[in-house]
Amino acid sequence: MISIAETDPPLPGLSLGASLLRGAPRSYAILFFSANARLGWWLMAVSMLAPDYGISGLAGVLTAGALAWWLGYDHAQIRSGFLLFNPLLVCLTVAYLNRCYHFATPTFLLLWAASVIGAFFVSAALQRWAGLLLGLSAHSLPAVAAAYVLYFLGFSLFGPPSLPDSSTPVWLDLPGLPPFLQAMFQAFGAMLFQPHVVPGMMVFLGLALTSPLSTLAASLSFTVGAATMWQLGFHLGPEGVTWCGFNFLLCGIALGSGYFIASAASLALAMSGAFLCSLTSVALATALRYFNLPASALPYNLVVLAMVTALRARRSAGALLPSPSPGSLPESAVQQVLIDAQRFPDLKTPALFSPVGALCTVTQSFDDTLTHRGLWRYALDFEVEKEGRKCRSDGSSLVDYFIFGVPVLAPCSGVVANIVNHVTDNAPGGNNPEENWGNYIVIYSDAGYYVMLAHLQQHSATVFVGQRVSRGFVLGTCGNSGRSPFPHLHLQIQDTALAGSASRPFCLKHYLAPGGNGMFFRTSGVPAAGTRVQSGTPHPTLSETLHGWLPGEYRYRISEEEGRVREETLLLDFDDFGRYRWRSRRTHARLIGFISEGVFFTTEFQGDHRSLLAYFAAGLARVPSVLEPSVVWEDSVNATPFFAGPERLIRALTTPFIGLKMLRYKYQRQDENEGSFTLRATLEPGRECAQAPRNITTLLTGRRGVTRLEARLVNDRTLIAELLEHQTVGG
Structure with a gap:
């Protein structure tokens, strides 16, 4: 529930429908501090297990998006889901109250419409206030405030609410499961207003497949929070923990992998937050009981905002490193920080x-x-x-x-x-x-x-x-x-x-x-x-070649041993910072390239060795535009994309604690005829991993970029990529 930058290419001419198609799933994913659209679609599907909740929430998201569009809000905030997740939560609350009060249809529709409009404006106002005053997101405080208004309104009109009707089959709570696991999965489900084991397990599975580190932080924090509740005399099961357990999960994700780089220190912070959150939940539940209000997500909001605001007053980051891009996958953020520390050790030094x-x-x-x-x-x-x-x-x-x-x-x-x-x-x-x-x-x-x-x-x-x-x-x-x-x-x-x-x-x-x-x-x-x-003396021709890489589509033929041939199309454009941005149409891998003071760099690779971009990232990691002959340089490349299967998952989980394996390459350049350049990268001995290239030879040509790439892998396989066709567009 932090401000998440849009990850799609800038699309200024996108229609309302297309913007909502991108923003709606992300409004669900933001509940788990993620911008991953696939996770959002999965959570949306889980919410539909209770159709009245699911339809109410989705309709609220679409209506809030249309309202933001009509009022002239930044379309990027619609596509990112940032303006939509609080209306989603409030509309889920309306569906919950409908089960308590059994509203007449006109009454329900009236309350639902008021909730969408009110939640949208309260959210926009509080997000702006929190951003200007604290430099933070308001999280779900707008939804909590709007929900309390609804509770008071319902009480004044219809009296105290009854327990919501539930015709949920018994098997949805898997009675044979240990009470602690029942409570944890119910807490995951409660984040979508479905406090049952099976929906919670589905949410857990979606989060685990998207971000194992977020799942680890959430699970550890829930364990600490539940243990604290048990010490306070609450039952270590659904009846004692589920009502506040989702606060522990949110604390874990926010502090353990959202605002800070996942590490032993951030997990300790997350567990400390869960400990405080459990005490705050009990205290708030006692105080709010006199107003017939639940604690809801207020404990998590207060604890996280207080801790993050306090930590921003530090003079140095220490062991708790801020995330370079909140909302990105924690695994990617961890890798980027560790990679930058090795590739650019003097990044913050004058x-x-x-x-x-x-x-x-x-x-x-x-x-x-x-x-x-x-x-x-x-x-x-x-x-x-x-x-x-x-x-x-x-x-x-x-x-x-x-x-x-x-x-x-x-x-x-x-x-x-x-x-x-x-x-x-x-x-x-x-x-x-x-x-x-x-x-x-x-x-x-x-x-x-x-x-x-x-x-x-x-x-x-x-x-x-x-x-x-x-x-x-x-x-x-x-x-x-x-x-x-x-x-x-x-x-x-x-x-x-x-x-x-x-x-x-x-x-x-x-x-x-x-x-x-x-x-x-x-x-x-x-x-x-x-x-x-x-x-170094600037090399004007090489500089022109690196600057003149034209945006468009580049189709490559990739030949491997045993006669295997495939094609891959790479899409090249520029991001908002003027950096090169490659995307693979086949594997959805991504790579960023930029030029700084005469040196070309590649960075932020997302994907694995199945994409040609993995070899771009290694072969073009750093290219200085210097005229002197026989220039040699070195750079480090992330080894993670060259691992496969379970080993890659294990490394993603352990990287924050044992460090990142890097491949060290030595580079040389040879000037060819007519503005072409050959770059040779050689892997340093002792740094091998199974799918990593031992040698990469890349041919750079003006305006077309990489026209040929040959890689000799550690397992002695050879990969050759040749540019077949390129279709350029205006820059």
């Missing part, structure tokens, strides 16, 4: 480009032995070496040093915040501790931090305070001013624009370092002292 265009040597790094200590521990010093020497002849003159006079480039875009330009350069071996930083320039970067470049040559600054500079702009030249016995360039990120401010951790990004028989490309890192680094 990153700078090298301030020297030429190949240079880092002579001091973080926490080094000379001057990078204490407040200034996070800094890098650069010098230029040629054939192991820093200077010509004996180095008695500043111009003998290769770094002296070399242009200093802006390592980021921003605004010049401070400049000192008058300090005289020291003679080699000299020093000026009174003007420690010498000539320097401080830039306030667009990312919100201050970057200082120090020991510049006297009167070499080409900028002024307040001037805007772009990354790579020439700021001045390297010198030997300040506390600097020999020419070098000092780089650090600091707290303020004043010289001497405390430094802060950062990293270099997109740099080349010599290694083996060529240059090794690093997306980010902190080079150690003695490391030689160089900024």
